[in-house]
Amino acid sequence: MTSVIAVANQKGGVAKTTTVHTLAEALTDLGKDVLMIDLDPQACLTYATDSDPDSLDQTIHDVFLGRTTAADVLITRDGPDLLPSSIDLAGSEIHLLTKTGREFVLKRALADIKDAYDVVLIDCGPSLGILTVNALTAADTVLIPFQAETLSDRGVGQLLETIDDVRNYTNENLSVLGGVATMFDARTNLGKRVLVDVTETHGLNVIEPPIPRSVRVAEAPGEGVSVLQHARRSRSAEAYRELAVNLEKML
Amino acid sequence: MTSVIAVANQKGGVAKTTTVHTLAEALTDLGKDVLMIDLDPQACLTYATDSDPDSLDQTIHDVFLGRTTAADVLITRDGPDLLPSSIDLAGSEIHLLTKTGREFVLKRALADIKDAYDVVLIDCGPSLGILTVNALTAADTVLIPFQAETLSDRGVGQLLETIDDVRNYTNENLSVLGGVATMFDARTNLGKRVLVDVTETHGLNVIEPPIPRSVRVAEAPGEGVSVLQHARRSRSAEAYRELAVNLEKML
Ligand SMILES: Nc1ncnc2c1ncn2[C@@H]1O[C@H](COP(=O)(O)OP(=O)(O)OP(=O)(O)O)[C@@H](O)[C@H]1O
Numbered sequence: 001m002t003s004v005i006a007v008a009n010q011k012g013g014v015a016k017t018t019t020v021h022t023l024a025e026a027l028t029d030l031g032k033d034v035l036m037i038d039l040d041p042q043a044c045l046t047y048a049t050d051s052d053p054d055s056l057d058q059t060i061h062d063v064f065l066g067r068t069t070a071a072d073v074l075i076t077r078d079g080p081d082l083l084p085s086s087i088d089l090a091g092s093e094i095h096l097l098t099k100t101g102r103e104f105v106l107k108r109a110l111a112d113i114k115d116a117y118d119v120v121l122i123d124c125g126p127s128l129g130i131l132t133v134n135a136l137t138a139a140d141t142v143l144i145p146f147q148a149e150t151l152s153d154r155g156v157g158q159l160l161e162t163i164d165d166v167r168n169y170t171n172e173n174l175s176v177l178g179g180v181a182t183m184f185d186a187r188t189n190l191g192k193r194v195l196v197d198v199t200e201t202h203g204l205n206v207i208e209p210p211i212p213r214s215v216r217v218a219e220a221p222g223e224g225v226s227v228l229q230h231a232r233r234s235r236s237a238e239a240y241r242e243l244a245v246n247l248e249k250m251l
Numbered sequence: 252m253t254s255v256i257a258v259a260n261q262k263g264g265v266a267k268t269t270t271v272h273t274l275a276e277a278l279t280d281l282g283k284d285v286l287m288i289d290l291d292p293q294a295c296l297t298y299a300t301d302s303d304p305d306s307l308d309q310t311i312h313d314v315f316l317g318r319t320t321a322a323d324v325l326i327t328r329d330g331p332d333l334l335p336s337s338i339d340l341a342g343s344e345i346h347l348l349t350k351t352g353r354e355f356v357l358k359r360a361l362a363d364i365k366d367a368y369d370v371v372l373i374d375c376g377p378s379l380g381i382l383t384v385n386a387l388t389a390a391d392t393v394l395i396p397f398q399a400e401t402l403s404d405r406g407v408g409q410l411l412e413t414i415d416d417v418r419n420y421t422n423e424n425l426s427v428l429g430g431v432a433t434m435f436d437a438r439t440n441l442g443k444r445v446l447v448d449v450t451e452t453h454g455l456n457v458i459e460p461p462i463p464r465s466v467r468v469a470e471a472p473g474e475g476v477s478v479l480q481h482a483r484r485s486r487s488a489e490a491y492r493e494l495a496v497n498l499e500k501m502l
């Protein structure tokens with residue numbers, strides 16, 4: 001049974017892309033067949049996994065326009081496979097706005113390829129627009145990376161409201177897997193305080209462990225690999241591996 | 252003569268909101284009359300300056316819908332004034348898409364209040380959508396905060412392309428003031444490498460100094476103040492003050 005997980009938070013820069021990439025690699029190391037989907041026009045995930053978004057003939061944008069199928073656009077890799085994106089995807093937002101059944105386009109596109117995978121991870125951009133709603137409609141569960149800092153905390157409430165809307169209208173079985181504290185600095189009180197706040201105010205189940213901040217994580221995308229390859233014994237790599245084990249038990 | 256500056260970068264979490272808030276306070280300390288505009292539906296700037304976005308009767312969204320004027324929505328403060336936002340602003344994107352002259356709504360709304368200020372700083376959300384295009388159309392110059400890390404670097408090229416479009420269609424005098432390196436860690440090679448890359452690849456003039464990363468900056472929004480009040484002698488506060496002095500010379 002395939003688990004489709006939307007990784008979402010409209011607050012910018014909370015490590016959504018980093019979490020999709022690193023978790024996908026860690027779950028592959030645990031023997032899972034994993035598909036990553038880049039649903040952000042910035043195409044950071046496509047870039048971080050060593051593809052050049054500007055040189056791809058077709059991306060998920062073409063799938064959304066009905067010009068091709070997901071199977072045709074798929075990039076099979078040594079590790080997790082990828083449905084790539086490019087800046088053209090920004091055009092999908094306008095195109096989808098007036099289309100009937102616009103929330104279901106991704107779900108329908110995935111129908112003929114998803115069964116080949118154990119886990120599908122969808123990287124959402126920093127928005128609650130129609131692309132993220134497509135991810136939430138196609139998903140079984142939602143994983144919410146958040147930075148344990150004040151400004152990032154604000155977004156969690158808004159996101160949970162949007163998830164309620166999706167559950168009421170386009171995906172009644174959608175559930176929240178939980179939150180992941182990213183770029184966490186255990187030495188500061190701010191981090192610990194917000195961690196408690198997210199659990200108490202929003203009732204969000206936070207999955208252990210928090211991911212420590214480390215420049216080694218920020219260096220990895222430049223090499224086209226995740227921190228698991230770039231700095232395999234770093235605390236951040238260890239934390240993402242432990243997160244993958246804890247997630248696997250929940251699926 | 253009023254200077255209208257759009258602070259923009261569609262990459263999420265690069266300190267756009269933090270830079271607008273802190274620079275506005277620093278320019279006020281230099282004797283300037285400053286207006287901040289929150290153009291992000293997440294309303295982080297409104298929140299960080301100690302207003303509760305959820306309890307405001309009217310925000311810039313109502314100005315965009317033509318229900319009220321900017322003067323009516325304006326929050327006058329002890330320091331820089333604020334045109335606040337709320338999550339309702341996300342509705343403006345749909346409303347504006349079909350409106351004639353949709354790129355000029357903010358520019359027109361500002362016409363009757365902007366002359367009371369020396370500087371207007373517009374906080375954009377992590378998107379190149381119609382709200383950011385409104386900011387770029389209303390602005391004289393653009394300030395681009397960027398995180399000296401690989402994933403953040405990718406956005407600068409896309410943004411410069413959008414700025415070219417705006418200059419060709421809706422605002423021929425728009426110019427780029429420059430970039431500001433935020434959350435900078437001088438101890439790592441990654442930071443220094445990307446800093447060089449941004450200048451060489453994109454020809455972006457980077458305004459000194461880089462802003463050091465410090466948890467004191469991340470703590471400030473929780474108190475409703477900027478780092479200039481929260482940790483006035485920190486290196487980050489000093490750096491933002493120096494940036495304000497350097498910017499003032501360029502206006
Ligand atoms: N644990 C970590 N330690 C240090 N840096 C990190 C960590 N996780 C992510 N980063 C860096 O933080 C920045 C933001 O991360 P990322 O781009 O993954 O966030 P995002 O939520 O996907 O952003 P966006 O909202 O723009 O899509 C990147 O430069 C990334 O390399």
Ligand SMILES: Nc1ncnc2c1ncn2[C@@H]1O[C@H](COP(=O)(O)OP(=O)(O)OP(=O)(O)O)[C@@H](O)[C@H]1O
Pocket residue numbers: 010011012013126147149150151152262263264265266267268269270291295375376377433434435462463464465466467468469470472487
């Ligand atoms: N110099 C700094 N040192 C440490 N933390 C910082 C610094 N500048 C900003 N931050 C923190 O980084 C996070 C992102 O900053 P901020 O919200 O201002 O970015 P943004 O670009 O406005 O994000 P968005 O794309 O969501 O609008 C916040 O938690 C903020 O407090």
Ligand SMILES: [Mg+2]
Pocket residue numbers: 016017018040044123124125
């Ligand atoms: Mg991302």
Ligand SMILES: [Mg+2]
Pocket residue numbers: 267268269291295374375376
């Ligand atoms: Mg912001």
